[in-house]
Amino acid sequence: MSAAFVLAQLLNGLQLGLMLFLLAAGLTLIFGIMGLVNLAHGSFYMIGAFVAATLQAWTGHFALALAGGVGAAIILGIAVESALLRPLYRRGHLDQVLVTFGLILFFNEATRLLWGSGGLSMQPPAVLASEIQLLPGLPYPSYRLAISGVGCLVVVLLSLLLGRTRIGMLIRAGARDHAMVSALGVNIKLVYSLVFGLGAMLAGLAGVMTGPIIAVEVGMGEAILIQTFVVVVLGGIGSVKGSFVAALAVGLADSLGRAFLPLLLGGFLAPTTVSAVAPAAASTVIYLLMAATLLWRPQGLLGHRR
Amino acid sequence: MAALLEVRGLCKTFGALAVNQSVDLTVEANQIHALIGPNGAGKTTFLAQLAGDIRPDAGTILFDGTDITGLPAHRRAHLGIARSYQVARLFPDSTVHDNVALAVQACSRWARSVGRAAAGIGELNEPVAALLERVELAHRSRIPAGILAHGERRKLELAMALASRPRLLLLDEPLAGMGVEESQATVALLDRLRRDAAILLVEHDVQAVFALADRMSVLVFGKVLASGDPPTVRRNPEVQRAYLATSGEVPPC
């Protein structure tokens, strides 16, 4: 096993972690501020990817696709929030879960109706289509690096927004302690739309960015949503910083688990057994990480206890 | 003899608000210890920490010599601490009888209670009736707790707290909302309870406090201003000043 291979896996993990963070940040803020458990958060991720893939197929421009995909996610997010979800904030979790589950059913089927069930594919922009030589003997897709770059940029912008601006600090305080929400000021509805729009935007952005390296298909939203839940719980509900740490941990654990578990198991199992067991074992890594964290810190890494 | 309850240096802050600042307090067995103080002084928060509903930031709580600071609420209940709430916390849809039954049943081990099943519910009737008799609610036992009058809820809270035969009762304004007669009857009941349990009594009704308390402490802005036997505390100039400054009331001398 070469150092180059390890480095490549670390980069893959970083990239997955950053994308998970984009979803988790929105989800955790929405729960923190509005008290809403939003199962349909993955739908914004899916819509972003579908709209972007379509725009790219029409125009051939990645930048246009990016803007369109993110824009569609924002518009959909704000529309859903103000039309449907607002009355849910004061209701119990059960109602929230069921309504947002209903939304998933609707969005998934509507997507199937509009785009068919075959799924779409997206290409990276031409300038990033090649591989670059990171180290001697380590070619790495430059687009994957670009994803991580965009992810890092968002992390910086988000931390400036939440740490340096007045509204951002209020939002962060409100997310950590629900009682603080009343201190957010008179125009609470605007804050709700803002936070939800921000969350949808980040999810849409993640969808567009991930589009070229995965299959754009119905159900992609829920696959990543469940991983995002692991991140949110691991980081501590309501804590953006916690989500960041947890997202990187989950991203790395997943990538490294998939790469190294077969090698590890190969140490004491027959090759046929390894190829039978390894995929199952690799997909459980992040859930075991979650279970261990629950035993050790039920409130999550940076969550706080009553 | 060691005190039944000994609290040392209890601290609790909510955000920037220091609600309890290094509170020391001891309650002797079979005594009524009154805890008074103006609104927002941190009395309810203090009781909640003793009962285990809120975790203190610092300090220790000793009950009968053992450190219970980190114990969950139900373990403290098993040790003999019971609590009534300032805002009555009942099960509004259940009847008065069923509310008390729930409290009585808590004292039996849970595994047995599964097996006892439906017949077991009848078994609870006797102790429930006795408790309701004690707080003079027997005539209301079949109505839902949610429609009780204010003072009656207080009595029901008290009955539920008594169900476990506690050694220490934490009572948060048990007389609030009661009429004169109800209030007198409850004071008499508390007076009798002294034989079975120690009571930490948070109460604004000054007359009742002075009628009942063996010792008292005054909490102002989260700090204990004075502690001792009632006449001494009453004469304490700091206490008088604090009361004048914050609420305008003077403890009657």
Add this chain to the structure above:
Amino acid sequence: MIPRRLVVIGLIFAVLAAVPLYGADYYTGLATKIMIFGLAALGLDALVGIGGMISFGHAAFFGIGAYVAGLFGKSGIDEGLIVWPTAIAVAALFGAVIGSLSLRTRGAAFIMITLAFAQMLFFIAASLPALGTSDGIGLPHRNSLAGHSLGRAVDFHYVVLLLLAGALALTDFLARTPFGRAVDGIRQNEPRMGALGYNPTIYQLACFIFGAAVTGLAGALVANLSLFAAPDNLHWMTSGTLLVIVILGGVGSLFGSVLGAAVLIVLEEVLAEVTDHWMMILGPVLIAVVLFGGNGLAGFLLRRPHGRTS
């Protein structure tokens, strides 16, 4: 006078018992499916409606029951008296592990964690060759009961009917015991129950395990109905479906689960006739029911709900 609730339950079971007498095998199969999903949702209703624990991963136990039946089928054991209790026991065991981890938290985190653990089991089932990967495991034929074949749809139907009735009676009974009342009290006000001396986690865990066991039995039965144990049984969509059945039927009503299953399954059949994209209709219908529907069908039939969510 007989309580209205018992009358309604009696009517439901009378209808279910009458289906094979008047309907074709297709309708009998449909009714059996309704009962099995009703049973699965009954286990979830014990959690949600009585215990106040919102699990979005309850399909885990449905799938576990199905796979137990599938694995037995593969190894040639088809006696229901062996297969079904084993399914119950294995589901309960998994319930104990998943429940005790998930109950380290409450509220929103609990929802997410139960979903995550179910997803983990889904991935395992979908990738382990021993479990047939994404193809699942086929059953050669239906389980027998004490040596009697249940190959005829009618026989299987009545066995499921009896199991459902038994499970419903047992759940109802337990809900009225001191234990059930304590669980119900914890749902209403957990800190209060703690102060009274109850250890909320232990009661909730017991309730969780019970719900898992009931749904595990339903899983073994569904594998018998379709002669198949598939990863789909563990899929989050199935978890969502079970929750939908519970809310359609009326949270905490227990018997409502059967009604909810009937409505959902019949609606599915009817809508699927009309359009391939019937989920586009189901989604908004579900949203409308949650927002404006009161306490489900049971609430509508009884007008005095037995339990409610906080």
